[in-house]
Amino acid sequence: MATSSDSTDPLEDILDEAIDKTDGGCASVQDILDSFGSQSLGPVILLAGMIVIIPVIGAIPGVPSIVGLSVFLFSVQFLVGKRSIWLPEAIRTASIERQKLKTAQEKAAPFLRWADTLFTERLTFMSSSVMERVSAGVVTALAAAMIPMELIPGAVAVPGWAMIFFGVGLMARDGLMLILAFLASLGTVYLIASVLL
Structure with missing residues (x-):
C-alpha cells in the first residue's frame, strides 16, 4: 500500500490507512492524525471529506460537526505553523468503528478505483x-461552515467534495x-x- 505522502491512488489508499490505524475495533481522530503527521494537510482533509460524503458514515448524526470542528482546529494550527x-480530548477520542470504515470502503471501492485514474501531476504552480x-x-x-450545514439534509456534501478536491490536489500535485x-x-x-437570504 502506498503511504499517505506518496500515494498514487489517494482515494483508495486513504481509507486503507485509516482502517489500518484502528485500535480495538475503532479509529480515533488522534490515531488518524498521528498516522498522517501534523504537517500533512492533504491526507487529513481528504479523509475528512470522504467521511462526510460517504452515507454509511457521514449520515451518522454528529459526524459532520465533529469532522468540521476537527478540521477547523487542525487547519488553523497548520496555518500558524504549529508542529x-x-x-480537545472529546474530539481526540471521538472514533469511527472499523466495520463502518470497511463497509464504506467496500461500497465505494469501484468508484474510488475509477476516480484515482483521473489524478495526475499537472498545473503544479497551483500546489x-x-x-x-x-x-x-x-x-x-x-x-467552520460544515458545522451549521449539518442541519440541512445533504448540504455538507458540498464542502465535503471541496475538501476531497483540496486533499487530492495537494497530495498528487x-x-x-x-x-x-x-x-x-x-x-x-x-x-x-441561498439559505440565509
Whole structure:
C-alpha cells in the first residue's frame, strides 16, 4: 500500500490507512492524525471529506460537526505553523468503528478505483507552498461552515467534495483538482447564501 505522502491512488489508499490505524475495533481522530503527521494537510482533509460524503458514515448524526470542528482546529494550527496539533480530548477520542470504515470502503471501492485514474501531476504552480497556505485558509472556512450545514439534509456534501478536491490536489500535485476545489468552495458560499437570504 502506498503511504499517505506518496500515494498514487489517494482515494483508495486513504481509507486503507485509516482502517489500518484502528485500535480495538475503532479509529480515533488522534490515531488518524498521528498516522498522517501534523504537517500533512492533504491526507487529513481528504479523509475528512470522504467521511462526510460517504452515507454509511457521514449520515451518522454528529459526524459532520465533529469532522468540521476537527478540521477547523487542525487547519488553523497548520496555518500558524504549529508542529504539534492540539485538539480537545472529546474530539481526540471521538472514533469511527472499523466495520463502518470497511463497509464504506467496500461500497465505494469501484468508484474510488475509477476516480484515482483521473489524478495526475499537472498545473503544479497551483500546489506551491503559498497555494497550500491559501488552500488551508479556505479549508478552515469550509470546516467552520460544515458545522451549521449539518442541519440541512445533504448540504455538507458540498464542502465535503471541496475538501476531497483540496486533499487530492495537494497530495498528487494536481492543480486541476485544486481549481475544482476552489469552485466547489464557491458552491458552499452560494448554498449558505441561498439559505440565509
